[in-house]
Amino acid sequence: MKSIYFLINRCNKATPFLLCMFMCLSGLTLPAHAIQPAYAAFADGDGDIYVTTKNGTLHWLQHTGRMSGADSWVNFGASKVVGDKATSKNLLNTKMFSGDDGIIYTINNKGQLLWSRHDGRFNGSQVWTNGNKLSIIGNGWNKYSHVFSGGDGIIYAITTDGKMLWFRHTGWLDGTAKWTADSGKQVSKGWVGVLKVFSGGNGVIYSIMPSGRLRWHRHDGRLTGTDNWVNAGVHSVVGYNWQGYRQVFTGGDGIIYAITAKGDLLWHRHTGWLTGKDTWAPIPATDAGRVIMSGLAIN
Template sequence: MANEDLFWYQHNNWKTGVADKGGWKGRNKVGDGGWQTYKNVFASSDGIVYGIDDAGDLYWYKHDGWLSGTPSWQGRNKVGNGGWQAYKNVFASSEGIIYAIDDVGDLYWYQHDGWLSGTADWKGRNKVGNGGWQAYKNVFASSGGIIYAIDDAGDLYWYRHNNWKTGVAEKTGWTGRNKVGNGGWQAYKNVFASSEGIIYAIDDVGDLYWYQHDGWSSGTADWKGRNKVGNGGWQAYKNVFASSGGIVYGIGAHLASAKPAFPIKGSRHDDVAGGHMQTDFTLDAGGNLSAVTRWWTNVKLTGFTGSVTMVLTDENGIALWAANPQTHGVDGEWVGNDDRHENWSATVPSTIIDQVRGYAILHQHDPHWRIFDKGEKFLDWLRSDEGKETVGAIVAIIAIAA
């Protein structure tokens, strides 16, 4: 089993869903290895993280660096002795409220009174839902006892646990089942929530989408989004989950121990300046990089010019090498050539190839990003805080499987 680290991201635009380069902080490694040993890892609010091991014990962590992305922690505290592995699904709302679904579909409520301190103080196990919950493909929670469920048809349902703070099981304890999303949600690889009805979804190609459920407290089907806020790479994580305030965690391969498996292949698509760019590449063990980039637009009268480069990184996500940029343009559909493909190649130095643990493909409207033409200065910039933030905002650096 590969050793897996814990990575941290802060979605600065978690309340608006605006997709820009300053929208993210991270990718910060905040946990070194071992997270793959847990059967399930999930978070409550304020950077409180729980893990369930194969023996069914429940462990508590407090990420003191949850707002800054520093690897500062309290715990690992065992706060539950056995039994948790028997549940089909375990997830948390805010303030240490944990829900669990068993194999017959009953829903149980727990209040972790020690959620901020890491003590094993609890209220519950209270059965607050009688059957049926096992039929859902995915069940997850936002803050304040708001629970979402996706069925096999891809419909999204909303529940409000009115007694989320007390766990009292009574008929008035719930509002809903309200259908707030019609189909399509089953197509996502992972769907999870931060606080206040902010929902994230990862598709099969690794793009990350943002939704704001404006009706999160009332159960109405009012939404903002679907906004793409992450381009590729998110599918490489074994698990992605969120705490409050747009703090997102991903569990992925321990890059320091992963060796490149050649040939390495990858692809990325971006919407650029009203048009589109897509690059597909292959990198072999001899350092031969072969790529093809497509530029195209669906706009009738206006074209654009775009540049592409590829960045190779080490185990810490630090840039080792960047290809010379390729810059081309297309015309509007009614003007001239609105779709072009260009093959390009480069040679990665032999001193670097064995250090490669990840990559990023950067597409950008040109001529405005002339830093591409600065050679070593561009590499220095990529290694700066601003550069690392830009790479992290555009694509999550992907571990290359051994």
């Protein structure tokens, strides 16, 4: 396992990704009614990980060992700044999350939902659809406690009183402000007190409770917005002691990344991600995680 300090030393001074990455990560434990702060790190399903740094720039790196959990990275983990052209110069105090296929959604301080697409995601180049312009596709998105994508233009939002709302952005591939007519309808309830919630793909949704339990849900009605859930919406507990992570996000195919308070980046693979079984890789089954980067304390 490489030390984070080793990786920093291998990077050019112009790209101090790992230093910035772990010093500015957010997602600390919140009161049940609070709005989740800026999402500092997120990933798509191809091994691409994005991080917004302390100075408001967007960095990219690619985890080539994502399926096995190996500490294998493009350019030895050195990041590339990719956000100069797509961030309107500043990403501070915003919420960002992946919509898959290079789509990135941003919620700014005004509550606007912005769309961008990173066409250079396979090599970390600064190639974006529409150059440096972010498309405004919605308003009023800062009122929700949690917002995340379910892929294919689907966006879930959780209200402060625990209702889960379903939206489908039909313009998700080109950034047009087109939505299904029934976007915003309620598909679930009872989400008060959730610390973190994120999609695992294919309708799978994970939630972390203050007790540390990692819960698994699957919304089979995700494409149409129907209230159709596996096990009639009853969740499965698939992990424990997840409450201490600063940030948790999916890498697709059952892969879950987590960042500890001391700055370790952990890799998990939930092999039961499609069925809700409590099975994890590698054998023996465990959800304890594998450290794939370490060595940096967080102030």
